[in-house]
Amino acid sequence: MPGQPALAPSxxxxxxxxVPGAARATQVxxxxxxxxxxxxxxxxxxxxxxxxxxxxxxxxxxxFSVELPRTTRQQIRVGVPLELDPRRLERGLKPxxxxxxxxxxxxxxxxxxxxxxxxxxxxxxxxxxxxxPISKIYGRRVAARRYLAPARSGLVADGTPSGPAxxxxxxxxxxxxxxxDIPCPxxxxxxxxxxxxxxxxxxxxxxxAERDLCDVRALAAALRDSSGPMATRNTARLDELARWLExxxxxxxxxxx
Numbered sequence: 001m002p003g004q005p006a007l008a009p010s011x012x013x014x015x016x017x018x019v020p021g022a023a024r025a026t027q028v029x030x031x032x033x034x035x036x037x038x039x040x041x042x043x044x045x046x047x048x049x050x051x052x053x054x055x056x057x058x059x060x061x062x063x064f065s066v067e068l069p070r071t072t073r074q075q076i077r078v079g080v081p082l083e084l085d086p087r088r089l090e091r092g093l094k095p096x097x098x099x100x101x102x103x104x105x106x107x108x109x110x111x112x113x114x115x116x117x118x119x120x121x122x123x124x125x126x127x128x129x130x131x132x133p134i135s136k137i138y139g140r141r142v143a144a145r146r147y148l149a150p151a152r153s154g155l156v157a158d159g160t161p162s163g164p165a166x167x168x169x170x171x172x173x174x175x176x177x178x179x180x181d182i183p184c185p186x187x188x189x190x191x192x193x194x195x196x197x198x199x200x201x202x203x204x205x206x207x208x209a210e211r212d213l214c215d216v217r218a219l220a221a222a223l224r225d226s227s228g229p230m231a232t233r234n235t236a237r238l239d240e241l242a243r244w245l246e247x248x249x250x251x252x253x254x255x256x257x
Contacts, residue, residue, distance in 0.1 A: 021094050021095055021116070022095075022116070024063075024094070024095040024096050024116070024148075025095035025115060025116030025117065027063045027095075028059065028063070028095050028096060028113060028114075028115045028116065028121065029115055029116070029119075029121075029131070031059050031062060031063055031121075032115065032121045032129065032131050035047070035050070035055065035058075035123075035129045036129055036130075036131070037128060037129060038050055038055075038123065038128050038129045039128040040052075040123050040124055040125050040126065040127065040128045040129075042125075045058070050123050050129065051123055052072065052110050052111050052112070052122050052123045052124065053070060053071050053072045053075060053111055054070070054123075055121075055122065055123040055129060056068065056075065056098060056111050056113055056122075057069075057070060057075075059113060060096075060147065063096075064096070064148065066147060066148075068147070072100060072108040072109060072110065072111050073107065073108060075098070075100075075108075075111060075145075076100050076108045076111075076143060076145060076174070078145070078147065079098075079145035079146055079147040080145065080146045080147075081143070081144070081145060081178060082097060082144035082145060082146055083144070083180065084099070084137075084142065084144055084180055084182065086138075086180075086182050086183060089118075089134045089135075089137055089138075089182070090114070090117075090118045090134055093114045093144075094114070094146070094148075095114060095115055095116040096113065096114065096146075096147070096148050097113070097114045097144060097145070097146050098111055098112065098113050098114070098144065098145050098146075098147070099111070099112050099113075099114065099120070099137060099142050099143075099144045099145075100142060100143045100144070100145070101140055101141070101142060101246070102140075102141040102142060102143055102174060102179050103141075103246065103247050104141075104246075105173055106173030106174045106176070106179065107173055107174075108143065108174070109247055110122070110124075112136075112137075114134070115131060118133060118134050119131055119132065119133060119134060120132060120133075120134050120136065120137070126209065135212055135214075136212055136213070137182055138182055138183070138184050138185065138188070138212060138213065138214045139182065139183070139184045139212070139213040139214040139217060140181075140182055140213060140246065141179050141180070141181055141182075141246075142179070142180050142182055143174060143178050143179055143180065144180075184213075184214035184217060184218070185214070188212070188214035188215055188217070188218045189218055189222075190218055190219045190222045194219055194222075195219070195222045195223060195226060198219070198223060198230070198231070198234045199223065199226045199227075199228055199230060199231040199234075200228070200230055201230065202230070202233075202234065202237075203219075203234045203237055203238060205237060205241055208238065208241055209241060209244075209245070213242060213245045213246070216238050216241055216242045216245065217238075217242055219238055220234075220235050220238035220239055220242065223235045223238065
């Protein structure tokens with residue numbers, strides 16, 4: 001219904017914010033170790049299969065007694081907005097902060113949790129629950145949030161809605177001012193010999209999917225400047241892979257083609 005209030009989390013009696021950052025990093029990594037290897041399943045909420053938003057929700061429920069909304073499109077509407085530093089993504093982040101991937105329509109379609117020491121954890125299509133470097137964020141459109149933040153009444157988890165209310169069932173894009181483009185640093189270049197190799201033979205998409213989005217884009221750009229039908233074909237395949245990686249929760253079967 002129009003005018004419906006934005007969703008807000010339900011909080012437990014203790015202040016998770018009062019837990020030191022190093023201790024929270026240990027908590028997040030311990031949670032990851034308990035769930036490591038759980039397969040990804042869209043809509044899943046259990047150890048037989050779990051999606052990204054359910055993994056985040058279960059983490060906050062278990063570690064911080066915080067009840068988050070169920071989906072990324074609801075979770076992004078609560079908490080305190082954060083601005084990332086593209087030169088050093090971990091600067092200003094605290095363990096437990098979350099980063100949403102935002103698609104071209106301005107809708108969040110994936111969420112990861114900062115685990116401290118330059119690492120993120122999430123449940124990702126095709127790989128399940130993983131922990132990996134925060135460099136995976138480079139090349140994406142993102143919006144970051146902090147749920148564990150000082151509130152006016154003291155150090156408690158903050159459930160302040162961060163976006164406008166929207167009609168039931170509607171999918172409201174984020175305000176463009178809330179979205180950050182994180183550019184690929186200049187250090188991303190094709191590995192030695194890759195351009196020559198993949199100008200003559202098919203690129204292995206399964207292996208490339210394990211690499212950073214910026215790696216994929218750098219190789220595609222280099223092959224685009226090469227000549228020959230295989231280079232052209234591989235450029236198109238890498239461009240498609242980059243789009244899949246951008247919308248990683250939306251396209252589960254592309255790599256199995």
